Amino acid sequence: MTRTVRLFGGVALAVGVIATTALGLDRRRTVLELRALQEDVQATRGSIQSCQSRLAALEASFQDFDTRLSALRERVGALESADGPGVPAEQYDEYLTLFAAYNDSVQVWVARSEGLRSGEAACRTLVGRHNALVDSLKKRVGEREHSGNR
16 A cells, blocks of 8 residues: 555656646747747847838938929920920030930839839838738737737
8 A cells, every 4th residue: 555655656757847848838938939039029129110211211312303393294305395385496405414314314213213112112021020910929828828828
């Protein structure tokens, strides 16, 4: 009988140790997952800041180019309306040069505007990823708190 009690006691002790170890490993795994999510959130925040800085530089450059393009358009328009319909003969060479520069610049403007839109989309994608990570982190923290694992 004593031997049976010792055997059951030993088995109970072993089960307790295994359960405690498993619970500890589960908690450690949860903590590691939470840390990984936090690191992903921080890395994504850094990427967003870099993206927004690049986007601000692109936008400033685009606005500067747009201002120069508008000035060029005004010069072309002024030559076209200087003496009624048509361009005065003595200014025709200047007009052709300005008109060609304006047309070439419009293509550059379109490319820059597409680059700006692409940059905005890239930043929006990063913000969406960040928000999804934050939501996931909040959910995991809530689950952990709900289960009593702190």
